[in-house]
Amino acid sequence: MWVWAVTIAGIAGLLLFDYVFHVRKAHAPTxxxxxxxxxxxxxxxxxxxxxxxxxxxxxxxxxxFAGYITEKALSVDNLFxxxxxxxxxxxxxxxxxxxxxxxxxFALIARSSFIAVxxxxxxxxxxxxxxxxxxxxITAVNLLRSDHEDPDADNFIIRAAKRIFHTTDHYDGxxxxxxxxxxxxxxxxxxxxxxxxxTDLLFALDSIPAIFGLTQNVYIVFTATAFSLMGLRQLxxxxxxxxxxxxYLSYGLAVILGFxxxxxxxxxxxxxxxxxxxxxxxxxxxxxxxxxxLLVILGVLSVTVxxxxxxxxxxxxxxxKGARRHAEAYLDLEYTADPQERERVYLxxxxxxxxxxxxxAKYADEMLADDDSLLEMFRRAHAIHDDHRAGRADDAxx
Numbered sequence: 001m002w003v004w005a006v007t008i009a010g011i012a013g014l015l016l017f018d019y020v021f022h023v024r025k026a027h028a029p030t031x032x033x034x035x036x037x038x039x040x041x042x043x044x045x046x047x048x049x050x051x052x053x054x055x056x057x058x059x060x061x062x063x064x065f066a067g068y069i070t071e072k073a074l075s076v077d078n079l080f081x082x083x084x085x086x087x088x089x090x091x092x093x094x095x096x097x098x099x100x101x102x103x104x105x106f107a108l109i110a111r112s113s114f115i116a117v118x119x120x121x122x123x124x125x126x127x128x129x130x131x132x133x134x135x136x137x138i139t140a141v142n143l144l145r146s147d148h149e150d151p152d153a154d155n156f157i158i159r160a161a162k163r164i165f166h167t168t169d170h171y172d173g174x175x176x177x178x179x180x181x182x183x184x185x186x187x188x189x190x191x192x193x194x195x196x197x198x199t200d201l202l203f204a205l206d207s208i209p210a211i212f213g214l215t216q217n218v219y220i221v222f223t224a225t226a227f228s229l230m231g232l233r234q235l236x237x238x239x240x241x242x243x244x245x246x247x248y249l250s251y252g253l254a255v256i257l258g259f260x261x262x263x264x265x266x267x268x269x270x271x272x273x274x275x276x277x278x279x280x281x282x283x284x285x286x287x288x289x290x291x292x293x294l295l296v297i298l299g300v301l302s303v304t305v306x307x308x309x310x311x312x313x314x315x316x317x318x319x320x321k322g323a324r325r326h327a328e329a330y331l332d333l334e335y336t337a338d339p340q341e342r343e344r345v346y347l348x349x350x351x352x353x354x355x356x357x358x359x360x361a362k363y364a365d366e367m368l369a370d371d372d373s374l375l376e377m378f379r380r381a382h383a384i385h386d387d388h389r390a391g392r393a394d395d396a397x398x
Contacts, residue, residue: 004219011226015105018233023101026094026174028341034237041231048227059290063215066294067224070214070256073301074207075228077253079236080243081199087325089192093336095174100233103196110201111225114208119218129268132209136261139206143254167191171334206257213260214293245308245318252304256297263288316359323352327377331384346385353378
């Protein structure tokens with residue numbers, strides 16, 4: 001119990017530290033800040049895993065790292081959806097950290113509940129392994145068919161909140177409530193947190209069965225899940241833009257989830273007590289060792305990430321999507337109140353515009369066909385920036 005108490009206190013302390021020293025004061029983190037703190041959180045997770053290996057033994061250590069790597073990869077995939085939700089709600093850049101930290105905290109609480117329920121089901125019903133295996137196999141198929149393009153950010157909960165409560169479409173700093181037309185109203189900040197939280201619940205439906213497919217040690221399941229979520233906020237800003245480059249990541253995750261799903265079904269057959277399968281007796285099947293699982297997970301992720309980074313199509317897709325996102329951000333007056341951040345976005349946009357105009361014809365035709373809106377946004381951004389510079393020059397002269 002004291003190990004559990006110290007672990008939970010340490011994780012809660014990290015979340016509190018994140019809020020007090022990073023998120024409490026709204027600001028857009030620099031690339032250097034995101035890189036440093038992302039490295040720190042990954043380092044903490046690795047050191048914890050080394051401690052598990054030393055004090056818990058080889059088996060526990062292998063299970064922790066297999067679980068951590070799998071959950072981290074699933075968390076990175078989740079960032080695709082977070083990116084679209086945050087963009088659809090037009091969250092100001094300075095306030096995105098708070099939204100993400102809320103999502104991480106909510107995910108940790110929700111997944112802890114799912115872990116408790118999952119552990120109770122596994123201890124009581126051996127057929128739970130069949131259920132978890134089926135969930136992962138279905139998720140793997142769905143990953144192959146999805147492209148992260150149209151998540152339903154304006155989901156049922158959001159639509160219900162807008163109908164029942166008085167809401168406003170404008171942010172008031174990072175406040176959850178404001179006064180609108182003389183009445184207390186919900187701000188988009190609260191609504192986007194609800195959207196992120198609701199999405200986290202859906203993510204837990206595949207992440208928890210996945211890690212239970214690698215270990216049934218509840219402590220390992222909890223800590224690997226928790227540390228995979230820690231630092232996700234910093235990672236969001238660190239690989240912002242690179243996400244568009246990982247065009248094959250969903251295929252790699254589909255293979256991993258499918259592999260773990262098969263592993264769960266094999267384990268279920270080995271532990272079988274269902275009367276309509278082999279007369280309720282266990283089935284003598286091959287079980288996959290955790291070391292093999294870890295090697296498969298590392299191998300699949302290495303191949304898919306490397307293939308994505310080397311893909312010419314992935315590079316072209318990253319350029320076009322990044323250019324569109326930065327053009328929309330620059331043209332959105334609510335995107336940020338920080339002049340330096342807006343200048344950073346404009347300089348990034350210039351680089352991406354040059355890259356878009358130099359794309360190979362086959363990629364340009366495919367990604368820009370019948371779509372002049374991106375080129376029009378370039379033109380508008382240049383006009384606004386020229387006016388802005390002229391205004392600053394006039395102010396300096398006066």
